[in-house]
Amino acid sequence: MNAKSxxxxxxxxxxxxxxxxxxxxxxxxxxxxxxxSPLLNDETRERVEKVIRELDYTPNPQARALALRRNxxxxxxxxxxxxxxxxxxxxxxxxxxxxxxxxxxxxxxDRNSSMMxxxxxxxxxRQRLFGVVILPPxxxxxxxxxxxxxxxxxxxxxxxxxxxxxxxxxxxxxREVVREATQHLIAQGHRxxxxxxxxxxxRSARERRLGFExxxxxxxxxxxRSLIAGGNYTFETGVTAANRLLDLSPRPTAIFASNDEMAxxxxxxxxxxxxxxxxxxxxxxxxxxxxxxxxxxxxxxxRWPIVSMARAAARKLVGDMTGGAGEQxxxxxxxxxxxxxxxxxxx
Amino acid sequence: MNAKSxxxxxxxxxxxxxxxxxxxxxxxxxxxxxxxSPLLNDETRERVEKVIRELDYTPNPQARALALRRNxxxxxxxxxxxxxxxxxxxxxxxxxxxxxxxxxxxxxxDRNSSMMxxxxxxxxxRQRLFGVVILPPxxxxxxxxxxxxxxxxxxxxxxxxxxxxxxxxxxxxxREVVREATQHLIAQGHRxxxxxxxxxxxRSARERRLGFExxxxxxxxxxxRSLIAGGNYTFETGVTAANRLLDLSPRPTAIFASNDEMAxxxxxxxxxxxxxxxxxxxxxxxxxxxxxxxxxxxxxxxRWPIVSMARAAARKLVGDMTGGAGEQxxxxxxxxxxxxxxxxxxx
DNA sequence: TTGTACGCGTTATCAT
DNA sequence: ATGATAACGCGTACAA
Numbered sequence: 001m002n003a004k005s006x007x008x009x010x011x012x013x014x015x016x017x018x019x020x021x022x023x024x025x026x027x028x029x030x031x032x033x034x035x036x037s038p039l040l041n042d043e044t045r046e047r048v049e050k051v052i053r054e055l056d057y058t059p060n061p062q063a064r065a066l067a068l069r070r071n072x073x074x075x076x077x078x079x080x081x082x083x084x085x086x087x088x089x090x091x092x093x094x095x096x097x098x099x100x101x102x103x104x105x106x107x108x109x110d111r112n113s114s115m116m117x118x119x120x121x122x123x124x125x126r127q128r129l130f131g132v133v134i135l136p137p138x139x140x141x142x143x144x145x146x147x148x149x150x151x152x153x154x155x156x157x158x159x160x161x162x163x164x165x166x167x168x169x170x171x172x173x174x175r176e177v178v179r180e181a182t183q184h185l186i187a188q189g190h191r192x193x194x195x196x197x198x199x200x201x202x203r204s205a206r207e208r209r210l211g212f213e214x215x216x217x218x219x220x221x222x223x224x225r226s227l228i229a230g231g232n233y234t235f236e237t238g239v240t241a242a243n244r245l246l247d248l249s250p251r252p253t254a255i256f257a258s259n260d261e262m263a264x265x266x267x268x269x270x271x272x273x274x275x276x277x278x279x280x281x282x283x284x285x286x287x288x289x290x291x292x293x294x295x296x297x298x299x300x301x302x303r304w305p306i307v308s309m310a311r312a313a314a315r316k317l318v319g320d321m322t323g324g325a326g327e328q329x330x331x332x333x334x335x336x337x338x339x340x341x342x343x344x345x346x347x
Numbered sequence: 348m349n350a351k352s353x354x355x356x357x358x359x360x361x362x363x364x365x366x367x368x369x370x371x372x373x374x375x376x377x378x379x380x381x382x383x384s385p386l387l388n389d390e391t392r393e394r395v396e397k398v399i400r401e402l403d404y405t406p407n408p409q410a411r412a413l414a415l416r417r418n419x420x421x422x423x424x425x426x427x428x429x430x431x432x433x434x435x436x437x438x439x440x441x442x443x444x445x446x447x448x449x450x451x452x453x454x455x456x457d458r459n460s461s462m463m464x465x466x467x468x469x470x471x472x473r474q475r476l477f478g479v480v481i482l483p484p485x486x487x488x489x490x491x492x493x494x495x496x497x498x499x500x501x502x503x504x505x506x507x508x509x510x511x512x513x514x515x516x517x518x519x520x521x522r523e524v525v526r527e528a529t530q531h532l533i534a535q536g537h538r539x540x541x542x543x544x545x546x547x548x549x550r551s552a553r554e555r556r557l558g559f560e561x562x563x564x565x566x567x568x569x570x571x572r573s574l575i576a577g578g579n580y581t582f583e584t585g586v587t588a589a590n591r592l593l594d595l596s597p598r599p600t601a602i603f604a605s606n607d608e609m610a611x612x613x614x615x616x617x618x619x620x621x622x623x624x625x626x627x628x629x630x631x632x633x634x635x636x637x638x639x640x641x642x643x644x645x646x647x648x649x650r651w652p653i654v655s656m657a658r659a660a661a662r663k664l665v666g667d668m669t670g671g672a673g674e675q676x677x678x679x680x681x682x683x684x685x686x687x688x689x690x691x692x693x694x
Numbered sequence: 695t696t697g698t699a700c701g702c703g704t705t706a707t708c709a710t
Numbered sequence: 711a712t713g714a715t716a717a718c719g720c721g722t723a724c725a726a
Binding site for chain 3 (some may be wrong): 363374375378381382406407409410411412413414415440673
C-alpha cells in the first residue's frame with residue numbers, strides 16, 4: 001500500500017491521481033478533461049471537473065513539461081536598448097498570458113556577438129519553450145527565425161514591416177504614418193525639412209526614411225543629401241546629428257527624428273544654441289515614449305501601438321492552446337500625436 | 348530491447364542514461380557528478396565528466412524540476428512604474444544568472460489589488476520557483492515576504508533601507524546620500540529649500556525625507572511645512588507640486604525631488620513660468636534615470652546602484668548553488684552625480 | 695468512450 | 711564509493 005491510496009493531505013498538493021480516484025475514473029480520463037479532449041462523455045467531464053474544483057487541483061507544470069517535452073513558458077527575445085519599449089512589450093505579453101498557464105521568461109541577446117545564434121539555440125533546446133516573441137531590431141534577423149523553426153520552437157516577430165508571413169509577424173505601418181507626419185510639417189508651410197535617420201540595417205530606420213521621402217516626393221520637394229543626418233537611436237547621436245543640421249545655412253525649419261530619444265537630442269541641442277522650439281524649429285519624433293511628453297516643449301510624435309502589438313503577438317503564439325482569442329491581427333496602425341513641438345516656420 | 352540500448356542518435360539529445368552507459372557507471376553516479384556530490388572517487392568523476400563533454404550532455408531542466416520539486420527559475424516580482432529601473436534590475440539579475448542553469452521569469456503585481464497575495468501564492472506554488480527577487484516598492488510588503496517563507500520559496504528584497512536580515516535584503520543608503528545632496532545645496536548658499544516627497548507609505552519616500560531633514564537640522568535651518576509638497580513619483584505630480592512651491596513667496600531657491608520623474612516635472616513647470624534653472628532655481632533629483640541627463644539643463648541627481656543591487660540580490664539567491672560567488676553585500680552605496688541644475692541662489 | 699501499462703529524464707532511498 | 715529500484719506527476723499507445 002503506497003501513499004497514494006490515502007486522501008490528499010498533509011500539505012501535499014492534489015495530483016491527477018487524487019482527482020481520478022475521487023471521481024472514480026482513470027488518470028487518462030482526467031488528463032483528457034484537462035486537455036479538452038473532444039471525445040468525452042459530458043457527464044464524465046462534469047463529474048471530473050467538479051472534483052477538480054473541490055480539490056482546487058492544478059496540473060503540475062513540471063510534470064507536464066517533462067511528459068510533453070515542452071515547457072509552458074513564452075520567451076521574450078530582445079536586444080532593444082529602449083527600456084520603456086521593452087517594458088511595454090512585456091506588459092502586452094503578460095496581458096495576453098494573463099489567466100493562462102503560461103509564464104514569461106526574458107532573454108536579452110547581443111546582436112553583435114558571434115555566439116548569439118548558438119546561445120539562443122542552446123537556450124531554446126534546453127528550456128523547450130512553448131514559443132518566443134522576438135522584438136525589434138533583432139526580430140529582423142532571418143537566421144534567428146530559421147533557427148526557431150529548426151529547433152521546433154514557435155515564434156512571432158514584431159517589427160516595422162511585414163518580414164514574415166502573418167502567422168509569424170505583428171507589424172506596424174511605419175512608412176505610412178511617417179509620410180503623414182511629414183505631410184503635417186509640409187502642410188504647416190515647411191519646405192526645408194531635415195531627417196535624422198536610424199542606424200543602417202534597421203528595417204524601422206529604412207521604413208521611416210521611405211515614408212519621409214514619400215511625403216517630400218508627393219509634395220514635389222527635393223531632399224538634398226545634406227538634410228539627412230545619421231543617428232543611432234540614442235539621445236547622444238540625436239544631439240550630434242541635430243548640431244550638424246543646425247549648422248547648415250540655410251537652416252532647416254523642421255526636423256523629423258526616427259525616434260523620440262533622438263528627437264529629445266534635437267531639443268537639447270536647440271536649447272543649447274538658443275533656438276526656440278517650435279517658433280524657430282519644428283520637431284517630430286517617433287515612439288511616444290514618456291520622454292516625449294516630459295521634455296519642454298512636449299513633443300509631437302508618432303505613437304507605436306506597442307502594448308497592443310505585443311499582446312497580439314503573444315496571443316498569436318498561445319492562441320491555439322487557450323481556446324482561441326480568435327484570429328490575431330498582423331498589422332496594427334500607428335498614429336500621430338499632436339503636442340507642442342510643431343508650428344509654422346518663421347517667415 | 349528498447350531504444351535506449353542503442354547509441355544516442357537520430358537527433359535525440361543525450362540523456363543521463365547515455366552518459367551512464369558510455370561511462371560504464373550507473374545513472375546515480377552520473378547524477379552525483381552533475382550535482383557535485385563530495386563522496387565520489389576522483390577517477391570515476393573524471394571518466395564521467397569526459398563522457399559528458401564528448402556527448403555535449405546537458406541535464407534536462409524539466410526532468411530535474413520534476414524530481415527536485417523545484418524549478419530552476421528565478422522570479423522577478425515588481426510593481427514598479429519606472430521602466431528604466433525595472434529594466435536595469437532585470438539586467439542585473441540576468442548578469443548574475445549568466446552562465447548558470449537559471450532563467451528569469453517576470454511577474455508584475457498590483458499593489459492595490461486585494462488578490463495580490465493570493466495571486467502570488469498561486470504563482471509560487473504552481474511554478475515552484477527556485478527563488479524570487481522582489482523590487483521596491485512592493486518589496487516593503489512584509490506579508491509578501493512571509494508568504495514566500497510559507498510556501499518555501501527563497502526571496503531577496505531590494506529597497507531603500509534594511510527591512511529584513513542580510514540574507515534577504517539588498518539595500519541602499521538613501522537617507523545618507525540625500526543628506527549629502529541637501530548639504531550640497533546648503534553649501535551653495537541656499538536657505539529656502541523645498542522638498543517634493545514620494546508617496547505616503549513608501550519607505551524610500553520616508554528615508555529620503557529623513558535625509559533631507561537631517562541636513563537642514565544639522566545646518567540649523569528650519570523646515571516650514573509649506574516647503575514640503577507631496578508627490579507620487581510621477582512626472583505629473585512633480586509638475587503640480589512644483590507649481591505649488593513656486594507660488595510661494597518668498598519662493599524657494601532650490602528644490603529636492605525624491606525622484607527624477609518629479610524633478611523633470613519641476614524643470615517643466617519652471618520652464619513654463621520662465622524661471623531659469625539653475626540661475627533662479629536649483630534642482631536635485633534621485634535615481635539617475637536617463638531622463639535626468641536628457642532634459643535641459645541636465646539634472647544633478649543621486650545615482651542608485653540599481654544594476655549592482657540586482658546582481659547582488661540574484662547572487663545571494665543562487666549563490667549556494669553556483670558554487671558561491673562568495674558573500675554578497677547587503678548595502679550598496681548611492682552617489683551624488685553633479686550636472687548643471689545646481690548653482691548658487693540669486694542674490 | 696474509457697482504462698492499462700509504460701515512458702519522459704532526473705533524483706532519492708537504501709542497499710552493498 | 712557505487713548501484714538497483716522506486717519515486718516525481720502527467721501524457722500516450724494500445725487495448726478493451
